[in-house]
Each structure stands twice: as C-alpha cells, then as structure tokens.
Amino acid sequence: MYISEEIRWAAKYPFDSRSKELLELIAYDVSEYTEDDLRFLLDKAYERASKALDHKYRIIWDNDYQEVVTFYLALLIIRGVEEDYIYRVFSDTEARRAYDLLREEEDKNILSIANNLGFKVEVEKDGRFRLSYIEFIKVSRELSAIHWKLYNFKVEAGRVYLNKRNLARLCSQRIKEVIYEMIKNIPSVPEFILSYSNRLRKDKEKMLRKIERYDFSDMGEELFPPCIKWLMDRIGGGLSHPGRFTLVTFLHRIGYNTEDIINVFRRVPDFNERLTRYQVEHILGMKGSRIEYSVPSCKKIKSYGFCFPDENCRYIRHPLQYLIKLKKRERHD
Amino acid sequence: MIRKRDLVLIENYFREYYFKNTDRIISSIKDFESREFAYIDFDGVMRRHISLKEDEFKSWLMENVPRDFYHSAAYYLFPSKNMEAKSWEGADLVFDIDLDHIRNYQTKTVVVCIDRDKIKILEEEGECNGDKREIMLLEEKGFEIAKRELLMLIEILVRDFDIKEEDINIYFSGGRGYHVHVLKEEYQKLDSYARMEIKDYLTYDGIDIRNIKDVDARPFSSFANALLKLDDDLREVFTEKEIEIMRKKLEENKEKLLMFLRKNKVLASKSNLFITKYLGVQIDGVVTVDVSRLIRVPYSLHGKTGLVKKKINYEELDQFNPLSDAVREDEKKVRLKILYCPEIYWYDGEYGPYRKEEAVVPFSLAVYLVMRGLGHGIREH
Known part of the structure; x- marks a missing residue:
C-alpha cells in the first residue's frame, strides 16, 4: 500500500492500531512543534480540541498529514486540562466523527x-x-x-x-472508550502544551462550572426536595404516571443509571421488573439528549398535586434548583 | 399439622436416599467446592452460606438431612462467607420453567377445611368454621404444558444462541416444572445485565415492534408466522378486520407489514401485547437474571413431592413423565391414611381416587400427600 493511502487512513481513523504505527514513522518529536514553521499545527490542534468540546467536528479536510498530527496534539492538549469530563466530551465527539466516516466506508x-x-x-x-x-x-x-x-x-x-x-x-461506542483510554494513558504533558491546555480550560470555564454545578452524584436521598421524597416514600403504593415520570427523570438527571432507577422501584412489593424496565426506558428514551432530560418544573409538580414545599423551596422554580441551593450552602458553610 | 412421626419417617426415607446417591449429586455439580449450599431442614428452617467438601459430603448429608436442598448457580472463592465477601467468580446460565409462571395453565386444586384436628374436603360450597385452604395438585397435563415451553426454550438456545445440546442440561425440577442449566464457560462471567438481555430475548419483555430492525428478528417473524397460520390466540387481541388487514400486508411481504405497523400506533401496541403474551417463552426471568440465585440441587429430593430433580436426555424428553420417571429407582411402598387423592398415575401404576381411606402407595406419593396435609399415619407395608 502507498504511504499516502496509509496517511489517508490515519487521518480518518487515528485511533486505529494501524494508524498508531504510522504515526511513529512520520511524526516529529513533540517538542519540534514549537518551531515556527510547525507551530501552526499546534494552533490547528487547539482548534480541533476546542471545537470538539462544543460537539463539533469535520469529516472533510484537505491535508491528511495535518489531520493526523492535529489529532495526537489535541489529545495532549486535552490531557493537560486534567478534567475527566473534558476527556469524555472530546472522546465522544471524535467517536461521532468516526461514526460518520465509517457509515460510508x-x-x-x-x-x-x-x-x-x-x-x-x-x-x-x-x-x-x-x-x-x-x-x-x-x-x-x-x-x-x-x-x-x-x-x-x-x-x-x-x-x-x-x-x-x-x-x-x-x-x-468502542472507539469512544479507546480514545478516552488513549487520553488517560498519556503519562505527562510537556510544558509548552500545557499553555494550550490552560488556555482551553479558561475558554471552557463556563462549561466546567456548569458541570460542577450540576454534579449531584454526592447528594444522598436525605437532601432530595420534599416532592421527590414524597414520591420515594410512596413507591410501594404505586405512583401515578406523572409521579413516576417526575421521579425517573429526576433520578436520572442526578446520575442514577437505568439499573439504579430500577433498583429504587424494587421496593415495590409486587415489583414487576419487566414493566418497570419498560416504563423507565420509555421515559428516558423519550427525550433525545443525554445531558438534559427535562425534570418537570415546580409549577408542573404543583399541578400534579405532590408539591409540599419546605423552607428551601422558596424562590425556586425547579426541583433541581433545590439541590443547587443546598450545594451552594454547603460550600459556604 | 403434619405429624411428628410422619416427618421422622420421611426424614429417614430422605436420609437413606442421600446415603445411596451422594456420588451422583457430586458428579452433577460442576466445581462442587466453589458453590454455596443451602437447605431447609425438617423443622422448616432455612440454612444458607454453607460450603462443602466432596469427601465430607456424605457424612454432612447424614447429619443434616435436607428436606429441600439448593446450591448457588454461582461459583465463589469463599462460598460460606456472607454475600458481600463471597467473591463472585461466575455463574451458570439457568432457566426456570415453572407452572406458577405459565399463563395458560389453571392449576388443579382441592379446597379443604381444617377445623382444629379435623380436616375435610369442601365441595363447591361446604360450610367451614375453621381454616379454609386451597391445596395444589400435580397432574400430567400441567407437565405437558410446561414441556411445550421447555421445548421452545431449547430450540432458541440451540438455533439462535448456538449452544450445543451437550452443554444444555435439562432437569425435571422435582416440583412443578423444569430447569435448564447451561454450564458453558463463555456464559459464566456474564453479569446480570447481559443475562437480562438473554432473558428478554426469550420472553420478549418490553418489546416495541416499531423498534424491530430486521424482519427476520425472532419476535417479528414469529408474529408473521402466527398471522400466516391464523393462530387462534390472535382473536384474543385483534378484531377479524385487523387480522385481515395485517395478513394482506404480509401477503405482499414482511417489510410491508412492518412498515405498516410502524405507522399504526393502535395495531403496533396490540401487536406488542400479542407478542409478549402469546409468543414469548414463559420462563421465570428472575432466576436467569439473578447471578447469585439458589437453585435446587440435581438429584436431590423435593420436600413437597418426594420426587427427584432428575436429569433428562433431550431424546427422552418427549416420553418423560415426572410422576413415573422422577421417582427414585429403589422406591418402596407404604400404608397411608388418605384424606383425599384424585386418581393419579404415579411411579408404577394408577392410584386413587381415595377419599378418607387407607391405601398402599409408593413412598413418594405418601410424601406428596403428607406434606400437603392430605394424608397421615405412614406405616410399613
């Protein structure tokens, strides 16, 4: 096979084992990308990384060689951010890119x-x-x-x-895991790459703050808003459809996976796994995006008839704000 | 209720059986020493988290005669520790077909009235001042219905999953159904989630026909088949007109039918109902999904029937009748005071019907009747 074809392959599928071998053959030593004539590649890599975090990627490019190299440099920049969530978003976007290419392969x-x-x-x-x-x-x-x-x-x-x-x-799906592992396995990032990483971190500050704000994984049931607590207490007696919907979307939003949610419903005395799974998956499958399922607002919950506000419910319009409020307070304490 | 003397005799009958069958049990359990064992003793107490060594098994059995005897489908590093500390290393893939979970079977029962020490059979509407109880009866018809599900299960395991017949161990459960143990290495490590997928593939739980990706997917092709054959059950769900419309589409081809159903919400949800209710294999899914499930020990005796959890060769399945074939080989007969027993083929011939009379019956039938409160006073024949 001609080398140009090999480079073409690596440009499309840089995570593939075949591409990795090629890279070792054609790439410069990392430090050389700081040289003036190669620096533009670092800038391009930065752009790739930054776009990827906005879920953007391209499937048409003019220079295969640059496409390969920017991938590996982007990995380094991403690694330098030292933020698991960033690793995952980047891997996800790159895996989507691969999906688009593979479909036509x-x-x-x-x-x-x-x-x-x-x-x-x-x-x-x-x-x-x-x-x-x-x-x-x-x-x-x-x-x-x-x-x-x-x-x-x-x-x-x-x-x-x-x-x-x-x-x-x-x-x-597998590619996403492979790229994520590639990032995690980078032992250290050279100083001059770190400056790009820091710039990226600053650029995406808003995004990172948002995740932190929305990370409820450390919040136990005792911190749930009263409406959700009320629903949890009544699982045993069977919930209305809006009740079930509210509970499932809420639990999912704060990080429970399907299995966790089903386990919550196991408390029901006549628990029917088939039915529960179906209902849970149906609710979770109804809305597309993985990041934002819509948990009903307080107004909706009030109309469903299970809003029993406590003092922390003042000034909030959404059950998730309840958690944000408690989290904020925790930070100030 | 059950008299102490009868229980002692039954316990002895079990002990003697276990004395003779120790080796057969050991050789039927793969990796014997990695299993958790559990049993219910003759006082009705459940004991769990037991690990056993092969060479001590016989003496253990003689000392602790199980009325009902179980082992874990799982293999553990430390079988006798508590659940968290056992260190799970894998589990057999197990399927349970039990009449309790079969929709189209109406269990045969007898209603009795227990008034202090007296017990009588209640006909349609007898007076009962005491405790009214419904007692389940075994009958061949039930086993045949369970067998139909079993055959469907085996067909899918072989054809779709490519599991070799020699890896599929079929057992009569000792009670009201069948167990299938798949001992193949590649299934051992599957977690609950993966087993759930396998279970759902058999039961069609949660199916939505609109998500079918391939007209040759089993639930859809089975559905098309039912339409083609004009399966009687169709009328339980669809109107004649609906069946006709769907058959018309199907006559063009399967794709047309699928496309049609994707657009027709009402018929799609009726189809989903039909597929799960009438086409899925009726297994007790929890048994398959739970990776630390306890399951009855092969070649143990069932405490409520006196029958053996016996292995069945695939070729013999057609002829297999638990009430004669799952009785221990060295069966003996005893005299028993019987309150009620319908006519039943058991072990070597027809017995009953008995009503408030004494009769000579196989010991296992005596166990079955005594444990259900339908007989007492076992005596040597």
Whole structure:
C-alpha cells in the first residue's frame, strides 16, 4: 500500500492500531512543534480540541498529514486540562466523527476497524455483518437500550446480523472508550502544551462550572426536595404516571443509571421488573439528549398535586434548583 | 399439622436416599467446592452460606438431612462467607420453567377445611368454621404444558444462541416444572445485565415492534408466522378486520407489514401485547437474571413431592413423565391414611381416587400427600 493511502487512513481513523504505527514513522518529536514553521499545527490542534468540546467536528479536510498530527496534539492538549469530563466530551465527539466516516466506508475497511477494536465480525454475501451475540450484548448496553435490545435483530447460530450503519454505531461506542483510554494513558504533558491546555480550560470555564454545578452524584436521598421524597416514600403504593415520570427523570438527571432507577422501584412489593424496565426506558428514551432530560418544573409538580414545599423551596422554580441551593450552602458553610 | 412421626419417617426415607446417591449429586455439580449450599431442614428452617467438601459430603448429608436442598448457580472463592465477601467468580446460565409462571395453565386444586384436628374436603360450597385452604395438585397435563415451553426454550438456545445440546442440561425440577442449566464457560462471567438481555430475548419483555430492525428478528417473524397460520390466540387481541388487514400486508411481504405497523400506533401496541403474551417463552426471568440465585440441587429430593430433580436426555424428553420417571429407582411402598387423592398415575401404576381411606402407595406419593396435609399415619407395608 502507498504511504499516502496509509496517511489517508490515519487521518480518518487515528485511533486505529494501524494508524498508531504510522504515526511513529512520520511524526516529529513533540517538542519540534514549537518551531515556527510547525507551530501552526499546534494552533490547528487547539482548534480541533476546542471545537470538539462544543460537539463539533469535520469529516472533510484537505491535508491528511495535518489531520493526523492535529489529532495526537489535541489529545495532549486535552490531557493537560486534567478534567475527566473534558476527556469524555472530546472522546465522544471524535467517536461521532468516526461514526460518520465509517457509515460510508467500504466493507473491508469497516471490517478491519471492527476487528482491530476486538469485535470478531464476519461479512455475509448480502453485505450484512455478523457479530457474536454475546459480544453484541456487552457493547450495546451503553447505547440507548430500547432500540438496541437483542430481540430487535436477527440472531442465528450465535451471531447477530447487522447492517453497516449498526456496525458503525457499535464501533463508535468502542472507539469512544479507546480514545478516552488513549487520553488517560498519556503519562505527562510537556510544558509548552500545557499553555494550550490552560488556555482551553479558561475558554471552557463556563462549561466546567456548569458541570460542577450540576454534579449531584454526592447528594444522598436525605437532601432530595420534599416532592421527590414524597414520591420515594410512596413507591410501594404505586405512583401515578406523572409521579413516576417526575421521579425517573429526576433520578436520572442526578446520575442514577437505568439499573439504579430500577433498583429504587424494587421496593415495590409486587415489583414487576419487566414493566418497570419498560416504563423507565420509555421515559428516558423519550427525550433525545443525554445531558438534559427535562425534570418537570415546580409549577408542573404543583399541578400534579405532590408539591409540599419546605423552607428551601422558596424562590425556586425547579426541583433541581433545590439541590443547587443546598450545594451552594454547603460550600459556604 | 403434619405429624411428628410422619416427618421422622420421611426424614429417614430422605436420609437413606442421600446415603445411596451422594456420588451422583457430586458428579452433577460442576466445581462442587466453589458453590454455596443451602437447605431447609425438617423443622422448616432455612440454612444458607454453607460450603462443602466432596469427601465430607456424605457424612454432612447424614447429619443434616435436607428436606429441600439448593446450591448457588454461582461459583465463589469463599462460598460460606456472607454475600458481600463471597467473591463472585461466575455463574451458570439457568432457566426456570415453572407452572406458577405459565399463563395458560389453571392449576388443579382441592379446597379443604381444617377445623382444629379435623380436616375435610369442601365441595363447591361446604360450610367451614375453621381454616379454609386451597391445596395444589400435580397432574400430567400441567407437565405437558410446561414441556411445550421447555421445548421452545431449547430450540432458541440451540438455533439462535448456538449452544450445543451437550452443554444444555435439562432437569425435571422435582416440583412443578423444569430447569435448564447451561454450564458453558463463555456464559459464566456474564453479569446480570447481559443475562437480562438473554432473558428478554426469550420472553420478549418490553418489546416495541416499531423498534424491530430486521424482519427476520425472532419476535417479528414469529408474529408473521402466527398471522400466516391464523393462530387462534390472535382473536384474543385483534378484531377479524385487523387480522385481515395485517395478513394482506404480509401477503405482499414482511417489510410491508412492518412498515405498516410502524405507522399504526393502535395495531403496533396490540401487536406488542400479542407478542409478549402469546409468543414469548414463559420462563421465570428472575432466576436467569439473578447471578447469585439458589437453585435446587440435581438429584436431590423435593420436600413437597418426594420426587427427584432428575436429569433428562433431550431424546427422552418427549416420553418423560415426572410422576413415573422422577421417582427414585429403589422406591418402596407404604400404608397411608388418605384424606383425599384424585386418581393419579404415579411411579408404577394408577392410584386413587381415595377419599378418607387407607391405601398402599409408593413412598413418594405418601410424601406428596403428607406434606400437603392430605394424608397421615405412614406405616410399613
């Protein structure tokens, strides 16, 4: 294969093991990117990193070489921010980019990517792909659960049948993890890269503040607003639809995953796992974005009939503000 | 209720069985010493978190005769520690088919009235001043219905999941159904979530036909098949007209039907209902999903039936009838005062119907009747 084709490959799929080998061959030593004639690459890498944090990426570019190098430099810049959330957003965006490219990829190429990611995939004559169903179950759990349930696919002789789009989506899930690991595994970041990292951190300050504000993972049930507490206490007697909806969206928003939420509902004496799972997934699947499910506002909750305000409910319009308020107070104490 | 003397005799019958069958039990449990064991003793007390060594097993059994005997589907590093400290290393993939969880089976029962020391059978509307109790009865019909589900389960395990027949261990549960243990290495490490996916693939729990990605996906092709064959159950959910419309679409091809259902909310949700209710395999899903589940020990005796949890070869499944084939091989007969027993084929022939009379019956049938309060006064024959 020609070197230009190899570079083309690496530009598209820099996380692939084949690309990593190539990079070692063609890249300069990191410190050399501070030289005047190469510095523009660092600027481009900064741009890539910064855009990625806004969920933006491109799938058309003119210079393959630059596209490869900016990826690796961007990894370093991201690593220098020292913020797990930033690592994850970057990995997510880059994985989306890979998904867009893979969807249009030739069969043999997507196959090669899939295999390098550890999927043992075979191609059918009709162009469909086959993947071990156990393997499928292991990765599909990270995806929106309802659509990716095994029974929505053809399964035969231990293999799930996938079209190219399905396979690309599964790959991108794994790619996200691979890129995240690549970032985490960088042992240290050179000084001159750190200046870019610091700039990036400053640029995204607002975003970081927001996450911190919305990180409720350390808040226990005793801090929940009264309406949610009321619902939790009444799970056993069965909840109305709005009640269930409020509780599920709230718990999900503060970081409970589907399993955690289902476990909460296990307190019901005649707990029906099938039904609960269905309802929970239905509620969570109703709104698209992973970051912002809408928990009903206080006004809505009042109209549902389970608003029992306490003193912390003053001046707030949304149950999540209750947590923010308590968090703020905690900080001032 | 159950008389002490009867219990002692039953316990002896169990002890003698376990004395002779120790080795068979050991060889039926893979990785015996990594399992947690549990049992209910003849005082009805449940004991858990027991670990056993193969060479001490027989003497343990003689000392602690289990009325009902269980082992964990899981393998642990420390089986006898408490749940958090056991250190889970994997678990068999287990399926439970139990008549309690089968929709189209109406359990046969008898209603009795217990008034202090007297017990009588209540016909449709007898007077009862004491404690009225409904007693479940075993019957062949029930086992046949359970077997249909079992066959569906095995077909999917083999065809869709590519599990080899030799890795599928089929057991009569000793009670009202069947157990399937898959001992294959690659399933052992699966967590609850993965097992849930497998369970859902069998039961179609939570299915939404609009999310089907492939017309050859099992729930959809089974549904198309039901339409094609004009399955009787269709009429439980759909009107004649609806069935006709769907069949018309299907006659063009499966894709047309799927597209049609995607756009038709009412028919889609009716289809979902039909698929989960009538096409899914009726297993007790919790057993499959729970990775630290206790399950009855192979070749142990069931405390309420006296029957053996016996392994069945696939080829013999068709002919298998628990009430004759799951009785211990060296069965003996005893005399019993019977309050009530419907006509039943048990072990070697027809018994009953008995009403307030003494009869000679196989010991296991005596266990079954005594444990249900339908008989007492076991005596040597």
